[in-house]
Amino acid sequence: MRAVPLSAVRNLGILAHVDAGKTTLTERILYVTGTTYKRGEVHDGTTVTDFDSQERDRGITIFAAAVSCSWDGHRVNLIDTPGHVDFADEVERSLRVLDGAIAVFDGVAGVEPQSESVWRQADRHGVPRIAFVNKLDRAGADLDAAVESIRNRLHPRTLVVQLPIGAEDGFVGVVDLLRMRALVWADGAETAVAGPIPESLVDEANRRRRLLEEAVAELHPAALEEFCESSTVSAETLRSALRELTRTGDGLVVLCGSAYRNRGVEPLLEAVVAYLPSPSDVPPVRGEYEGTEQERPADPSAPFSALVFKVTATATGRLTYLRVYSGTIRTSEAVVDVDTGRTERVGRILRVQADRHTRVDSAVAGDIAAVVGLKSARAGTTLCTPSAPLLLEPPVAADPVVSVAVEARTGTDAERLMSALTRLVEEDPSLVIRTDRETGQTLLSGMGELHLEVAVEKIRRDHGLDVGVGRPRVAYRETVARGVSGFVYRHVKQDGGAGQFAHVVVDTEPLEEGEFEFRSTVVGGRVPQEYVRAVEAGCRDALAEGPLGGHPVTGVRVTLTDGVTHSKDSSDMAFRTAGRFALREALRAGAMTLLEPVVEVTVTVPESAIGVVLGDLAARRGRVLGSTMRAGTTVVSATVPLAELFGYATRLRSRTQGRGTFTARPTGYAPAPEVRAVG
Structure with a gap:
């Protein structure tokens, strides 16, 4: 599949807040590298990566799309990720298989809420990044202000390697501070013209080059040594130091432009190949099998191992997208799904170009590819050669926070609807299907209102089903406000056969940090260790439904303090049952608090509408955190219960004559306004 050495491969993602220009940047990269012959535009619906009909209708990226291109002898595999918070799980699964990323920031807005969220996601995965401050041709764009917001909100050591030439409509190029030259793009020109720095910028360029040298010398020993010896740092030393600082995460290279x-x-692109790591530069992937931890180097001759990060159903079959970490996979070879132990045969291997595919004979370590023929693999599945299994850590799917009831309009479509929902969940693990025990309704749960809208519309378009949808409902939680001590539960069952006996004494108390903690203070062997584990398992069973309304329970510590066993009738099952009912009754005996999901919203509105917007937020139980002025608009940050945000987009547009916008990101749970107690 690859005609370049492993050291010349770059697997990277494009990360940003919605509307920062990720997809446009991806299109320009494809165009500049000669992969496409025409520049696609988001507003025209002609982009390569936003190929889904809903993406083109809505003008946003919904599904992560992989593309590949060549630059300066390097193979660059790109994943264009969504910027909307409802699709953060797509970003999470993509980051799990990437070696680097370009973080795109709006030159006017700087760091926006989802910029911060995806940055933290990349931090968790240890993905090296470079930054690109986009849209410097817009009114109000300011590179220094954007860099300052990056520094203040994300806290990296920023290393700015370019200086803009011109501002807003007059932005025509950049000064390369490493080579101390100007790069200018004339109107309509597809490549830059290199030349001397304009006289008006020489002093400023020299000043910024000096600041760059000092900043790099503070962080890198070789640069510091050269700086101390000659009071300057050469371009080659700077480049080498920037490469190491980027790959260790100790520094953030910042570039700028207008995609x-x-x-x-x-x-x-030059910065991508110069600073971001290749698969051979990152540590060997680590996994586990039968309790033994192992490493697999990014070597085509090593045993095959890969992680599935995306599954899609197309008209021509089921596509399984994977990142090959070690070894080589060829057409018709057998692979084992380590999660299930099932062995399947690879039908075809495809190089992916968004919705277009090229058939290849093999995929090797470092490649991102799609395969046809696997039926059981899901996102997060580890695939290996059958003779050398290894289980890799899967990406973690977030818990859904919003649910809607879905039903087929006709009885004949009910079975087709369930099949469509099952396929949806296969493709998107952040969607969950369950049946409401009280109403019998089928509930579809996801990460937000837009997430569910897209899912339902996908059912309608792809499967031709007329689906009825109920009003969205949020996912509440219950937590302990006041615990109980010495709660006794005795489980005795005798029905003619083997009996069941378990006697437990438990304490419950609130747990400030974490969801659940179990511990045992039983002494003298009054409850054997295997029964203690059974009690813990029973307590975890009880967390599924709390006493207030059957919502999951969180924030509770349970301590097993005493117990009694029977020589014949005690068993794991008996103590698990006792643990479940003991915690359930103990929660009822204490006091419980209902929690609701809360989000942080950032509302951007004209100054004239700020009063109306603040009043509306207050009516929605919002708590304003602060506001700032930006280019004739006011940006308000507030925390609002998620249940109060349904329909807010329409209301905001109507109250601001269509000029108001908002974004939201989850921040956790908070007590609901009417605190109900039991006991």
């Missing part, structure tokens, strides 16, 4: 006007894309 829409095709300015700054080539220097960005």
Whole structure:
């Protein structure tokens, strides 16, 4: 599949807040590298990566799309990720298989809420990044202000390697502070013209080069040594130091440009190949099998191992997207799904270009590819050669926070609807299907209102089903406000056969940090260790439904303090049952608090509408955190219960004559306004 050495491969993602220009940047990269012959535009619905009909209708990225291109002898595999918070799980699964990323920031807005969220996701996965400040051609764009917001909100050591030439409509190029040259893009030009730095910027360029040298010398020993010896740092030393600082995460290289006007894309690609790591630069992947931890190097001759990060159903079959970490996989070879132990045969291997595919004979370590023929693999599945299994850590799916009831309009479509829902969940693990025990309704749960809208619309378009949808409902939680001590539960069952006996004494108390903690203070062997584990398992069973309304329970510590066993009738099952009912009754005996999901919203509105917007937020039980002025608009940050945000987008547009926008990101749970207690 690959005609370049492993050291010349770059697997990276494009990360940003919605509307920061990720997809436009991806399009320009494909165009500049000669992968496409025409520049696609988001507003025209002609982009390569936003190929789904809903993405083109809505003008946003919904599904992560992989593309590949070549630059300066390197193979660059790109994943364009969504920027909307409802699709953060797509970003999570993509980051799990990437070696690096480009973080895109709006030159006017700087760091926005979802910029911060995806940055934290990349931190968790240890993904090296470079930053690209986009849209410098817009009114109000300011590179220094954007960099300051990056520094203050994300806290990296920023290393700015470019200086803009011109501002807003007059932005025409950049000064390369490493080579101390100007790169200028004339109107309509597809490549930059290199030349001397304009006289008006020479002093500023020299000043910023000096600041860059000092900043790098503070962070890198070789640069510091050269700086102390000669009071300067050469371009080659700077480049080498920036590469190491990027890969260790100790520094963030910052570039700038305007993707829409095709300015700054080539220097960005040069930075990608110069600073971001190849698969051979990252540590060997680590996994576990039968309690033994192992490493697999990114070597085509090593045993095959890969992680599935995406599954899609197409008209031509089921596509399984995977990152190959070690070894080589060829067409018709057998692979084992380590999670299930099932062995399957690979039908075809495809190089992916968004919704277009090229058939290849093999995929090797470092490749991102799609395979046809696997029926059981899901996102997070580990695939290995049958003779050398290894279980890799899967990406963690977030818990859904919003649910809607879905039903087929006709009885004949009920079975087709369930089949469509099952396929949806296969493709998107952040969606969950369950049946309401009280109403018998089928509930579809997801990460937000837009997430569920997209899922339902996908059912309608792809499967031709007329689906009825109920009003969205949020996922409440219950927590302990006041625990109980010495709660006794005795489980005795005798029905003619083997009996069941378990006697437990438990304490419950609130747990400030964490969801659940179990411990035992039983002494003298009054409850054997295997029964203690059974009690813990029973307590975990009881967390599924709390006493207030059957919502999951969180934030509770349970302590097993005493117990009694029977020589014949005690068993794991008896103590598990006792643990379940003991915790259930103990929660009823104490006091419980209902929790509701809360989100942080960032509302951008004209100054004239700020009063109306603040009043509306207050009516929705919002708590304003602060506000800032930005280019004639006011940006308000507030925390609002998720249940109060249904329909807010329409209300905000109507109250601001269509000029107001907002974004939201989950921040956790908070007590609901009417605190109900039991006991």
